[in-house]
Structure formats: C-alpha cells, structure tokens
Amino acid sequence: MQKRLANWGNYPAVASDEHAFTREDELRNYVVANTHMIARGNGRCYGDASLGKHSISMLKYDKMLSFDTGAGVMDVQAGVTLDQILDIIVPKGWFLPVTPGTKYITVGGAVASDVHGKNHHVDGAFSGHIIDMDVLTASGETICCSATQHHDLFWATCGGMGLTGVITRVKFGLKKISTAYIRQTQLKAKNLEEVIRLFDEYKHYTYSMAWIDCLQKGDSFGRSILIVGEHANPEELNAKQKEAPLTLPAKRKLTVPFNLPSFVLNTFTVKAFNWLYYGKNYKKVMQKVIPYEPFFYPLDAILQWNRGYGKAGFVQYQFVVSLEQKDGLIAILKKISEKGWGSFLAVLKVFGKQDSLISFPMEGYTLALDFPIRKGLFEFLDELDEIVLQYGGRLYLSKDARMKQEIFWNSYPNAGRFAEIVKQYNSDARFESLQSERLLLTK
Amino acid sequence: MPTLLILGAGSDMAVAIARKFASEKYDIQLAGRNTAALTPQQQDLQVRYNVNATTHLFDATDFSSHNAFYAGLPAVPDITICVFGYLGHQEKAQVNWQEAATIINSNYTGAVSILNVVAESYAARKQGTIIGISSVAGERGRQSNYMYGSAKAGFTAYLSGLRNRLFRSGVHVMSVQPGFVNTRMTSHLPLPPLLTAQPETVATAIFKAVKRKKNVLYVKWHWRYIMLIIKLIPEGIFKKLSL
Numbered sequence: 001m002q003k004r005l006a007n008w009g010n011y012p013a014v015a016s017d018e019h020a021f022t023r024e025d026e027l028r029n030y031v032v033a034n035t036h037m038i039a040r041g042n043g044r045c046y047g048d049a050s051l052g053k054h055s056i057s058m059l060k061y062d063k064m065l066s067f068d069t070g071a072g073v074m075d076v077q078a079g080v081t082l083d084q085i086l087d088i089i090v091p092k093g094w095f096l097p098v099t100p101g102t103k104y105i106t107v108g109g110a111v112a113s114d115v116h117g118k119n120h121h122v123d124g125a126f127s128g129h130i131i132d133m134d135v136l137t138a139s140g141e142t143i144c145c146s147a148t149q150h151h152d153l154f155w156a157t158c159g160g161m162g163l164t165g166v167i168t169r170v171k172f173g174l175k176k177i178s179t180a181y182i183r184q185t186q187l188k189a190k191n192l193e194e195v196i197r198l199f200d201e202y203k204h205y206t207y208s209m210a211w212i213d214c215l216q217k218g219d220s221f222g223r224s225i226l227i228v229g230e231h232a233n234p235e236e237l238n239a240k241q242k243e244a245p246l247t248l249p250a251k252r253k254l255t256v257p258f259n260l261p262s263f264v265l266n267t268f269t270v271k272a273f274n275w276l277y278y279g280k281n282y283k284k285v286m287q288k289v290i291p292y293e294p295f296f297y298p299l300d301a302i303l304q305w306n307r308g309y310g311k312a313g314f315v316q317y318q319f320v321v322s323l324e325q326k327d328g329l330i331a332i333l334k335k336i337s338e339k340g341w342g343s344f345l346a347v348l349k350v351f352g353k354q355d356s357l358i359s360f361p362m363e364g365y366t367l368a369l370d371f372p373i374r375k376g377l378f379e380f381l382d383e384l385d386e387i388v389l390q391y392g393g394r395l396y397l398s399k400d401a402r403m404k405q406e407i408f409w410n411s412y413p414n415a416g417r418f419a420e421i422v423k424q425y426n427s428d429a430r431f432e433s434l435q436s437e438r439l440l441l442t443k
Numbered sequence: 444m445p446t447l448l449i450l451g452a453g454s455d456m457a458v459a460i461a462r463k464f465a466s467e468k469y470d471i472q473l474a475g476r477n478t479a480a481l482t483p484q485q486q487d488l489q490v491r492y493n494v495n496a497t498t499h500l501f502d503a504t505d506f507s508s509h510n511a512f513y514a515g516l517p518a519v520p521d522i523t524i525c526v527f528g529y530l531g532h533q534e535k536a537q538v539n540w541q542e543a544a545t546i547i548n549s550n551y552t553g554a555v556s557i558l559n560v561v562a563e564s565y566a567a568r569k570q571g572t573i574i575g576i577s578s579v580a581g582e583r584g585r586q587s588n589y590m591y592g593s594a595k596a597g598f599t600a601y602l603s604g605l606r607n608r609l610f611r612s613g614v615h616v617m618s619v620q621p622g623f624v625n626t627r628m629t630s631h632l633p634l635p636p637l638l639t640a641q642p643e644t645v646a647t648a649i650f651k652a653v654k655r656k657k658n659v660l661y662v663k664w665h666w667r668y669i670m671l672i673i674k675l676i677p678e679g680i681f682k683k684l685s686l
Contacts, residue, residue, distance in 0.1 A: 001633060018630070020627055021627075022453070022458070062487075063483035063484055064486070064490040064491055065483060077483065084491075088490065088491055
C-alpha cells in the first residue's frame with residue numbers, strides 16, 4: 001500500500017510503500033525479489049536519503065540480542081532506537097559512546113549516517129565504536145564486517161546512507177558513567193572570534209557545541225553561547241540526585257500537535273536565546289549539574305518540533321570546512337546572516353580528526369541551521385554550496401535533500417572509491433534512494 | 444515470579460504482549476512453529492527486562508502434539524494467552540479447501556485443541572487465567588471475510604462457554620476483540636487511524652484488563668458500539684450490503 005512518506009524536514013514527501021519485517025529470512029526474500037529499495041529507520045534524517053519507491057521499515061526489527069554489563073558491549077538488531085538503549089544501559093552505569101542531538105534514531109540509521117555528537121573532537125564518530133555488524137547485501141547474502149573483516153564493506157557502510165545493503169545487526173562498545181548527570185558550563189561569547197577562541201580553550205572538555213545568533217552584525221557578528229560538559233561524578237550531585245545517581249527524574253513531554261505557521265519556531269528560539277543571553281542572573285560563565293536528557297536532547301522534549309516550520313517543511317543545511325579555512329566559515333555565515341532566511345540559531349561545533357571513506361566529519365568547523373522552504377531558497381543554497389566547495393568543505397548527506405551531484409562528487413574526496421564498493425555489493429542498484437539517484441551514486 | 448505462556452509468539456501483537464508482561468516481571472514462555480526465529484525475541488526480553496524467557500516448539504494445527512507440548516513446559520504458566528491466527532485469503536478459501544481448512548484450523552480448531560488441555564490443567568489446580576485473542580470479524584459474517592470471521596465466531600463462543608464453565612473453579616477466561624491493529628498481518632490494508640490500535644496499546648489494555656478480571660475486552664471502545672450497530676441491522680437489509 002502506498003503511503004505519503006517524508007523525513008524530519010517534511011521535505012520532500014513521496015509516495016512509497018513500506019515493507020516491515022521481524023525475521024531475517026523475510027527481509028532476504030523481499031530483498032532478492034525487489035528493486036528500488038532503501039532501508040528506513042525512524043525517519044529523523046532531514047532529507048531524502050531514506051526515501052525511495054519501496055522503503056524497508058526497520059522499526060519492527062528491534063530486538064536487543066545481548067548486553068555485557070561488565071565490558072559495556074551492546075549487540076542489537078538495527079531497528080532498535082537509541083532512546084530504548086539508554087533506558088536499559090544508563091541504570092547499569094553505561095552511556096552511548098556517541099549520540100547525535102536526538103535519541104529517536106535507530107542504530108542502523110546511526111551507522112548509515114555515521115553520526116557525530118558533541119564529543120567528536122574526543123571520541124570520533126559512531127563508526128569508531130562498532131565492534132562488528134551484519135549487512136544484508138543485494139544478493140541476499142548477510143556479511144559480517146568490521147574494521148578488519150570485509151573492511152571495504154564496513155567503511156562503505158559507515159556513512160554510506162544504506163547503499164551497500166541493509167544493516168541488520170550492530171555490536172558496539174559503550175562508555176562508562178557513574179551518574180546520569182552532566183556537569184555543564186555555559187559561556188557567553190560576544191562574537192565569532194571569541195567563540196572560536198573559547199572552543200580551543202575548552203577543547204579538553206568531552207562535550208562541546210555552541211549556539212550562534214545568526215542575526216547579529218558588526219562587532220557582535222557570531223554572538224554565541226558555548227556549552228561544554230562532562231559526565232558528573234557522584235560527589236558533584238545534590239542530596240536528592242545522590243539517592244539514585246543513575247536514574248533520571250520522570251518528566252512530561254510536550255508535543256506540537258499540528259503544523260504551525262512557520263514564524264512560530266523562529267520567534268520561540270529568538271526568545272529562548274535572548275533569555276539565556278540576557279537573563280537577569282546570567283553571568284559570563286554559568287555552571288550547573290543537569291540530567292543528561294536536556295543536555296544531549298533539548299529538542300526531544302518537544303515531540304514533533306519539526307511541525308513548528310509549517311506544512312511546506314524545511315531543509316537543514318550542515319557543512320564542514322577545515323580549521324585552516326576559518327575564512328570560509330566567516331564568509332558563509334555572513335552570507336546567511338545577510339540573507340536572513342535561515343533559522344535564528346545555528347549550531348557550531350569543532351570536529352576532531354577522523355579517518356573515513358565517506359563519512360561527513362573531518363577536522364574543522366561544522367555549522368548547521370534550518371531553512372524553511374521558500375521560493376528562491378534552493379538557488380541561494382546552491383550559491384552557498386559553491387562557497388563551501390571553494391573552501392574545501394562538504395555537506396552532510398543526512399541533512400541533504402537538494403545538493404547538486406557535481407557538488408557531492410567534487411567535495412567528497414573518496415566518492416569514486418565509495419561508488420565502486422557500492423557497485424560491488426549492490427550491482428544492479430537494487431538499493432536506491434531519491435538521494436542516490438540525484439547524486440548519481442546508483443546509476 | 445509469575446509466568447505467561449504465549450501461543451503464537453512470533454506475531455507483532457505477541458511481541459508487544461510479551462514485552463508488557465515482562466516489564467511487569469513475568470517470566471515468558473514463547474511458543475511457536477519456528478523456535479529459531481523466536482531466539483532474538485527471547486534474548487530481547489532477557490536484556491530489556493531481566494526476566495526468564497524460554498522458547499518452545501508449538502504448532503497449532505498439529506493437534507496430537509498439544510498434550511505433550513503442554514506437559515513439556517518447564518513450569519505450569521499462570522496465564523496462557525492464545526495469540527495465533529491466520530487471516531487468509533477469503534476469495535481463495537471459497538474455492539480452495541486447503542486455504543479454508545487452514546483458516547479454520549488456525550483460528551478455531553487449533554485454539555480449541557490446546558486450550559482444552561490448558562483448561563483441564565487449570566480446572567484441576569483451581570487457578571489460572573486463559574486469554575483468547577478473537578476478532579470483531581466474528582460478530583457477524585460479512586462477504587469480505589466470513590471464512591476468518593466464522594472461525595473467530597466459533598472461537599468467541601468457545602471462550603464464552605469456557606468462561607462460564609470454569610468460573611466455579613476460580614479460573615478466569617478473557618476474550619479480547621482488538622479491532623484493527625497495525626501489524627504485519629494488516630500492513631497491506633488501508634485502516635482508519637481512529638479505529639486502529641498499535642500492538643503496544645493492545646498489550647497494555649490486555650495487561651490492565653487481566654488485573655481487573657474483565658470478561659470481554661474491546662481495545663478501542665468504539666468497536667463495541669460499531670459491532671452493536673452492525674449486529675442490529677436486520678438480515679434482510681444486511682444481505683444486500685457490500686461490507
């Protein structure tokens with residue numbers, strides 16, 4: 001049955017049929033009998049990477065196979081979402097080695113996007129913590145791969161957007177924690193220069209990212225708040241928190257019940273930022289111990305926040321340029337700021353080194369912000385793409401819904417090698433998404 | 444810890460029921476035709492809820508095996524829930540006896556065969572709970588699915604009679620009419636969202652209803668009234684409708 005499917009940005013929306021399975025043999029029978037398929041997790045990537053004519057829904061393939069509480073190793077079917085894993089591992093003193101800004105993604109999605117977190121400069125991306133994983137390829141064969149075993153398949157699958165096959169099982173290492181809390185420090189930076197200096201000064205912190213106010217010009221250009229954090233020790237907790245250091249207090253979730261007019265979210269974020277920045281008791285440096293949820297997943301507290309951008313949807317734009325290309329970062333941010341079409345807030349993060357075939361992260365600055373869909377937007381983003389390319393940067397495929405193919409091929413240095421490996425395991429382009437068609441990766 | 448036996452443990456609804464009861468600290472016995480396929484589910488229950496979960500070979504249509512199957516369980520289950528069923532293809536079943544027989548045996552005869560065994564055991568112990576997942580399709584035969592519907596009608600009548608008989612023995616029998624449920628069995632059907640339950644909702648409703656010793660559970664309350672109206676339509680009119 002055809003359904004209307006869209007990912008988190010509500011753009012694009014396509015008619016697709018969804019095929020769910022709970023056993024590997026069901027999946028295999030489907031894969032060998034079909035073409036134009038792409039695996040889809042919880043639909044939290046922003047663009048069209050997991051949209052195709054036939055989508056393979058991973059959500060019912062969600063069994064946790066083992067959890068070694070001594071060594072901190074989790075082995076799961078790929079449709080398990082990170083929030084379910086956190087519920088099991090945090091009370092036992094373990095945490096995800098890497099987590100993006102939402103916990104409502106599947107493990108398979110985390111691998112296919114090779115997600116990064118606020119600790120990229122210290123712990124790298126998700127792929128660095130995988131012990132081994134199974135990929136069901138176009139021939140119907142399930143191949144167990146790792147950094148040492150079938151490594152070509154492994155590296156083309158990490159960040160490979162599902163084009164090598166269906167990731168069915170992932171075994172990965174966890175991070176030891178002694179509390180479910182984070183010792184957070186927020187620092188005000190009056191402009192871009194200062195926040196970049198602060199990133200460097202605070203680089204020994206495990207977690208760091210900054211919110212940038214995109215509307216400021218002149219001396220305040222790039223005014224921002226840097227947020228850094230560490231997992232808190234038991235002695236840093238208050239008396240109430242100490243009673244159950246690994247358990248979070250229960251709290252209610254809000255939801256956005258329907259699509260709002262698109263100015264609402266911007267108004268909301270402007271107010272929230274200003275409240276943080278100008279708040280009465282807000283000092284230049286502010287420290288507190290908070291539960292891990294608001295630290296890692298501030299937007300998850302508002303379910304369906306994407307509806308805040310209205311019915312037309314939005315795209316998220318995320319690029320990275322190397323540390324030497326700070327001018328590129330400034331040039332692009334200036335252009336965005338002058339146009340005034342983007343969200344009021346952008347997220348800035350400094351990536352550490354990463355060896356990878358096709359993953360997005362590389363050492364440098366990465367900036368992400370939302371653009372509500374409007375007339376002329378894609379032409380504007382095409383102009384931004386050219387600047388990113390000119391400074392040797394690239395765009396995140398998980399957020400992409402519109403990049404031109406030549407931008408992709410010119411910005412990812414290993415694109416050719418990646419396409420060769422995809423061809424090897426997915427020879428008739430059985431696995432194909434709107435994105436892979438657009439970027440000519442499965443032609 | 445109390446124990447739940449799930450007959451037909453591989454379905455989406457069964458997965459949700461097992462997780463709900465395991466989260467309430469029940470040990471789980473998973474019974475189905477393909478025990479190897481149940482292993483990930485068994486591991487999942489142990490990892491998530493730290494309960495004992497076991498797998499057992501069970502074929503609803505292999506009637507002669509049912510006594511030995513029940514006797515071979517590692518513990519007598521406190522609650523037995525019969526989840527298996529087969530929607531089948533109505534039009535095929537009209538002309539193909541094999542298909543018709545599979546529908547009848549999977550939804551009715553097989554359930555009667557195994558629940559007879561469980562009922563004797565519970566009656567002798569003077570305790571236990573039997574839950575049968577029937578269907579609103581069994582409340583009135585319609586041209587679009589009367590093979591499935593008539594088998595479920597038989598099952599509903601069986602559960603009601605069993606409830607009546609075992610009441611004096613202190614054994615509780617609950618019939619569940621889930622209505623539409625979003626599962627693989629119905630994934631090809633366009634279901635109305637308001638009347639369609641998620642498997643997790645069904646599981647939670649069943650758990651609560653068992654605790655309250657409900658006799659008949661309609662998971663979405665609308666269904667009780669929808670079926671009431673459907674049952675009230677005079678046969679002379681009903682036979683002309685295309686439902």
